[in-house]
Amino acid sequence: MNLERVPNDEKLNLCRKYYLGGFAFLPFLWLVNVVWFFREAFVKPTYTEQLQIKAYVKRSALGLLLWVAVLTTWITIFQHFRAQWGEVADYLSFTIPLGIP
Amino acid sequence: MGPECAKLSIFFIVSWLCNGVRSNSVEQKIYVLLNNTVPCVRLLNATHQIGCQSSISGDTGVIHVLEVESDLDWVLSSGPNPPYMVVMEAHLFNRTTMTRMKGSLRVAGVAVVIPKVGPPQGFSPHNSCPNEGSGVYSSSYGPELAGCNTTVWNPLGNGLSYEDFSFPIFSLREDNETEVIRKCFREHNVAVNGSTPQYPLCAMQLFSHMHAVTNTATCMRRNDIQTSFGIRPEMVCDALSDYNVWGSVVPLNNTAKGHQEIQSVVIAAAQLDGRSFFWDVAPAGEGSITGFVTLLAAAHALSTVPEPERNILYTFFQGETFDYIGSSRMVYDMEKGTFVIDLENIHSLLEIGQVGLRSGSRLWLHSDPVSRRNSTVDSEVGKFVKNLKTEADGFSFSFAEPDITQPLPPSSFQRFLRARPIPGLVLTDHQSAFNNRYYESLYDNAEYLNVTYPPSLTAEEQLEHVTETAMALAEVATVVARALYRQADGDVAQLSNISADPKIVTQMLYGFLVQTNNSWFRALLSPEVQNILGPHPPQYYVGVSNSPVNTPTRLVQYILANLIGTPRNLTQEQCQNPEGVEGESKELYSYYWVQGPVPPNSTQGEAYCVRASVRLTKAYSPAFELQDYSSQNYSTWTESRWKLIRARIFLVASRELELMTLGVGVAVLLTSLLVTYFVSTKADLLFSSSREPASAAY
Numbered sequence: 092m093n094l095e096r097v098p099n100d101e102k103l104n105l106c107r108k109y110y111l112g113g114f115a116f117l118p119f120l121w122l123v124n125v126v127w128f129f130r131e132a133f134v135k136p137t138y139t140e141q142l143q144i145k146a147y148v149k150r151s152a153l154g155l156l157l158w159v160a161v162l163t164t165w166i167t168i169f170q171h172f173r174a175q176w177g178e179v180a181d182y183l184s185f186t187i188p189l190g191i192p
Numbered sequence: 193m194g195p196e197c198a199k200l201s202i203f204f205i206v207s208w209l210c211n212g213v214r215s216n217s218v219e220q221k222i223y224v225l226l227n228n229t230v231p232c233v234r235l236l237n238a239t240h241q242i243g244c245q246s247s248i249s250g251d252t253g254v255i256h257v258l259e260v261e262s263d264l265d266w267v268l269s270s271g272p273n274p275p276y277m278v279v280m281e282a283h284l285f286n287r288t289t290m291t292r293m294k295g296s297l298r299v300a301g302v303a304v305v306i307p308k309v310g311p312p313q314g315f316s317p318h319n320s321c322p323n324e325g326s327g328v329y330s331s332s333y334g335p336e337l338a339g340c341n342t343t344v345w346n347p348l349g350n351g352l353s354y355e356d357f358s359f360p361i362f363s364l365r366e367d368n369e370t371e372v373i374r375k376c377f378r379e380h381n382v383a384v385n386g387s388t389p390q391y392p393l394c395a396m397q398l399f400s401h402m403h404a405v406t407n408t409a410t411c412m413r414r415n416d417i418q419t420s421f422g423i424r425p426e427m428v429c430d431a432l433s434d435y436n437v438w439g440s441v442v443p444l445n446n447t448a449k450g451h452q453e454i455q456s457v458v459i460a461a462a463q464l465d466g467r468s469f470f471w472d473v474a475p476a477g478e479g480s481i482t483g484f485v486t487l488l489a490a491a492h493a494l495s496t497v498p499e500p501e502r503n504i505l506y507t508f509f510q511g512e513t514f515d516y517i518g519s520s521r522m523v524y525d526m527e528k529g530t531f532v533i534d535l536e537n538i539h540s541l542l543e544i545g546q547v548g549l550r551s552g553s554r555l556w557l558h559s560d561p562v563s564r565r566n567s568t569v570d571s572e573v574g575k576f577v578k579n580l581k582t583e584a585d586g587f588s589f590s591f592a593e594p595d596i597t598q599p600l601p602p603s604s605f606q607r608f609l610r611a612r613p614i615p616g617l618v619l620t621d622h623q624s625a626f627n628n629r630y631y632e633s634l635y636d637n638a639e640y641l642n643v644t645y646p647p648s649l650t651a652e653e654q655l656e657h658v659t660e661t662a663m664a665l666a667e668v669a670t671v672v673a674r675a676l677y678r679q680a681d682g683d684v685a686q687l688s689n690i691s692a693d694p695k696i697v698t699q700m701l702y703g704f705l706v707q708t709n710n711s712w713f714r715a716l717l718s719p720e721v722q723n724i725l726g727p728h729p730p731q732y733y734v735g736v737s738n739s740p741v742n743t744p745t746r747l748v749q750y751i752l753a754n755l756i757g758t759p760r761n762l763t764q765e766q767c768q769n770p771e772g773v774e775g776e777s778k779e780l781y782s783y784y785w786v787q788g789p790v791p792p793n794s795t796q797g798e799a800y801c802v803r804a805s806v807r808l809t810k811a812y813s814p815a816f817e818l819q820d821y822s823s824q825n826y827s828t829w830t831e832s833r834w835k836l837i838r839a840r841i842f843l844v845a846s847r848e849l850e851l852m853t854l855g856v857g858v859a860v861l862l863t864s865l866l867v868t869y870f871v872s873t874k875a876d877l878l879f880s881s882s883r884e885p886a887s888a889a890y
Contacts, residue, residue, distance in 0.1 A: 178413060185421075187414050189403040189428065190245060 094131060102131060103140040110147040118158035121151035224376075226369050226839040229303070232361040233471040234402040234832040236411055236429060237515075238815075238822040242353070243402070243832075246301065246360035250399040250836075253277035253300025254844065257377045258284055268296050272388045275300035277396040279364075279373060283311050287350040294357060301360040301398045303839070305370050310635025317469040318632035320349035326515035326827060328606040329599055334562040337599035343624045345601050346631050353469050353632065360398040362839050363470045363634070376841060391846035398839050404429035404832035409821040411830055429830040430736035433812040435745050436518045437464070437508040439491065439752045440532075441680075442499050443780035443805035450529030452537055457503045458680045459541040459616075460672070461519070461604050462487040463512040464744055466732040468634045475637040476732035477705055478628045482548030482641065482665060484508055484748060485700045489669035489692040490676065492755035497689050500682030502539055506756075508748050509604045510811035511734040513632065515827035518811035519604035523611050524826075525809065535608070540576055540679060541616030543605045547668055548641050548661060549627040553589045555668065556623050560600050563613035572615035576679060580617070583674040583687070587667050594623050601626075619672070638705035638729070655702050655710045662698035669697065700751065705729050708747065715789040715797060716754045721746060722787070736831050737812060749808060753784045757804025767801035782807055 094102060109124040125148055132141065132148040173180040174192035181187060234243035254273045256266060258280040267276045277300050278293065285304045293299045321340035329338040336342070364370050376394035383389045403426070404411035411429035418425045444452070462484040466476025491506050511517030525531035547555060557577055564570040581591050600606055603618045621627050630636040638644065642661050645654040669692035677690055699712045709725040717725070724730075730743040741749075760783075762770060767785045770776035776783075781803040788797035815826035822828065845853075871878065 177410070181410075181413055181417055184417075187417065189426065190248065190401055190405055192406050192410075 094127070099138055099140045102128070103143055106131075106144045106147045110151050113151060113154055118155055121155040121158075124148060124151040125155060223840045223842045224372060226364070226373075226841065228365045228367060228369055229362045229839045230470040230473050231398075231400040231837050232357070232363075232469055233400065233834065234356075234404060235432075236404055236406070236408045236828075236830045236832065238409065238824070238828040239407055240354075240356070241404070241406060242356050244357040244359065244361045244400060245402040245832075246398050246400045248401045250397045250401075250838070251275075251277075251300045251360055252395055252397040252844070254393045254395050255279055255373065255377045255381055255841065257374060258289075260284075261289060264289060264292060268292065268298055271298070273393060274298035277301050277303065277398070279303045279305065279377070279396070282306050282315075285352075286315075287352060290352060290355070290357075293359075294355070299359055301362070301396070303362045303364050303373075303396065303398070305364045305366055306634055307366050308637070309639055310630050310633065314348040314629030315635060316346055316348045316350065316629070316631040316633050317352040318346055318349045318467075319351050319354055320344050320346050322346055322349070322513075322602040322632075323515055323606075325824075326520070326607075327600075327602060328560070328562075328609040333610075334599065337562070343598055343601075345624075345626055346628075347625050348629060349631065353467065360400045361469075362398055362400070363473070373841060376843075380843065391849065392843040394841060395844040396839065396841045399836045400834060401836065402832040402834050403427075404830065407822075408828045408830045411832070412816075412819075412821045427833055429832050430738050431813060431816045432511055432514050432517060432734050432827070432829045432831055433737040433810070433816075434465075434510040434518075434734050434742045435808040436510055436522055436811045437506075437745060437749045437752060437806065437808055438522075439506045439756055439804060439806035441494060441504040441756070441805075443777075444503070444505075444532040445779045446532060446807060447779045449531060451534045452532070455503055455533055455537045456501075456539045457505045457533055457537050458539050458676060459505045459507060459608075460487055460490065460676055461507045461509060461541060461543040463545075463604060464508045464510045464518070464732065464748060465513050465734045466636070467513045467632050468733075470634070472731050472733045472735070473634060474632070474731055474733040475634065475705070475729065476632075477636045477638060477641045477643075478546050478548045478630070479632060479636050480732060481701070481704050482546060483544040485697060485704065486547055486665050486669045486672060487544050488700060488748065488751055488755060489666060489697045490673035491752060492696060493670060493673035493690045493692040494677060495756045497677065497686045498683060500677055500680035502680035504676055504680050505533070506752065507604075508745075508752075510742065510745055511813075511827065511829075512604055514734060514829040515813075516604060516607045517734065517813045517827045517829070519607040520826050521811050521814060522809065523607050524814040524817075527611060531809065535612045535614070538608070538612075538614050540572060541605055541608060541614055542576070542672070542676065542679070543603050543616065543618045544672065545601060545603055545618050545620035546626065546628055547619060547621050548665065550589065550621045550664065551627055554592045554623075555589055556620050557591050557593050558598070558600050558603075558618040558620060559593070559616070560605075560609055561596055561598070563609060563615075564596070566613060569613050569615050573617065576615060576617055576675075579678045580619075580671065580675040583671045583678065587671055588664075589667070591619075592623075598624065619668075638701075641701075641705065643701050643705050651707070652711060654706070655699055655712060656695070658694050658698045659701065662701050663694050665701070666692045666694035666697040696755070703729075703747070704744070708743070711790060713747065713751075715787055717747075717750050717787060718785045719787050719799065721750070734811075741808065745808070749806060750784060750786070753782065753802055753804040753806040754786065757781075757784070757802040757806065760801045760803050762801040764799070764801075770803075776803070781805055 106128050109120050113121040128148050132145040232244040234241055234245055253275040256276045258278055275298050324339055380394040381389050414428045463480050466474040466479045468474045509518030526534045559573050584591050600618055605616050605618055608614050643659050645657055673690045674687050703710055703713045707727050708730055709727050724743045732744055735742055764785055766773050767783045770783055784802045786802055788799050790797040813827040815823035815828045
């Protein structure tokens, strides 16, 4: 969808939907929201709905960062201790690498 | 437009095909594939992983041929082109060199050139105390005898087979291929007058990436996870297992399991398997073949006389090398009441161990000092010893007992003793340490047992040629058979009629040690299983559970059936299903449709039906049945799976040249992208006039 052709209230609606959708453990929706509405929120000349869009984009970005931080930490810990944890780690794994502990 | 499309697609297909063919031949031009190689693979038990593995994309190194031990310094410190692929002579394949290489990052892998005859001082990659943890002696049973405290059975054992190597190790046979490798090494890798060798250098790449890791519990758990959750299940290991063979003099009803009221059974046992450092090459000549061939010959000798009072059960155990898989399973089945007899039915037991290499004129009867502290067991063992000694009178050898404080050698009998103090003996050619200088190694072969033939003989004549080894084993078999008959309360008047046929022994030795594809084996096997025969001896490594019955097991099953069974006048259909035929019983006998000997002046023998009380039972460790993968009581050995086992040599360029080639390639790609970009932006200018008429022509 080309945002250029969408009326402003529709944009706000979309942005809100993506923002709310992200709470259903879908950080990628926030990522999309941030990327997609960044211009609308921060580059375009002001319009009435922009303030709200700005808020949604900011919060989406915050949520996204939180997710990234949490996931990165977990993945680092998991990869580092996988061999050490043995049985537990095997049950936590989706694919088990061949030939290494 | 249509024809143009067709033309284009044909052009693409043709060029793709050409490409395919060309890349194949490029591969052939670069690499020389080594076909006669055997890898060392990874095995796992409750606590350890042993064996070797390469990285997933294979390990590559510049070849260095080791002729004397000092050459190792070049590999480990002074050589300028690490990592090295060490090609070594067999005499250097020992604990010292392997330990030195194990700690070095400059070793990419090892290839060992294996000659036919072993080093004269002996070589055994096995433990010095085989099956130490799974025998009967432990802290609770004769603690002073546990762990080979009093007798080291295999003093030559250097334990290499039980080491874990992080690089691949392959074996090469002394042949043309090895010559190619040596030539490649001499031409490219040998420095002239102390200078460093110049690129391109001769390199070798070994692939043997193993899937399983750590121990059996880990790999079995991963198997489970993979099969229950994986999208594309990728099993990582399989339990070592095969089948035991058993046969009895008086037929046993196969449907009646557990305790049998009237049975009293003398068990005569032997082991069927062996191993070596490398995967699936295990000649096991003295280690197993001498024992089970003697037992087969004795069984045959006993088939000609009337049945004795007691029953005699011949058992051939598989996987004994790996913590007694076969015998522990049979004992487990007897305890659970799922075998045709149980432990209470056993009167006594005689196991035939390594008997092919007599030193002097004595064979040794080993018994268990701990159970002999009980006076009833002691007197039974005493009687059994007396029986054997009496029967050996008048033969070229005599029986002797080792010191009463000496424990049993590694033997299946130990697994029976773990369950119950059964009176029993283990017959071997060694008093304490093994006479076998090549225990569980590649050299325990026909040459070592002196099963050799005058070169002038054809294969058929060799089969009939009675070797001295066969004569000696036939004598032992005769004595064993007579003693078993006496032990089973047979008619003493019949004893002189029992004698093993040296011709059959020599035929068996030929088949099991030289080549299985011989007329005698062909005649004894059913037409469907003829394909297991080949122009070489079978391998005695037990193998894994997902493969069909091992060749040695199959052979022993058919040979035993023929030797102790009787031919029946049945058609092929009746033989396959004798239900309802008068006088026949599927419960008491197995029926084997065998090919029969080929008469002279004919090409095809006449097949017939043999019935015998001979069956296979699983030799699958109870640990896997109980899913107790860290079991202390039962064998937990598994073999890792793998995708690719391959060895190849090629000329490798220097790192700088490789990087330069890559750099030039990338530069060409980038230039062409840029040119295309500019051409396409200026396309209107470049192609404006000539384009229209050209496309109109089509």
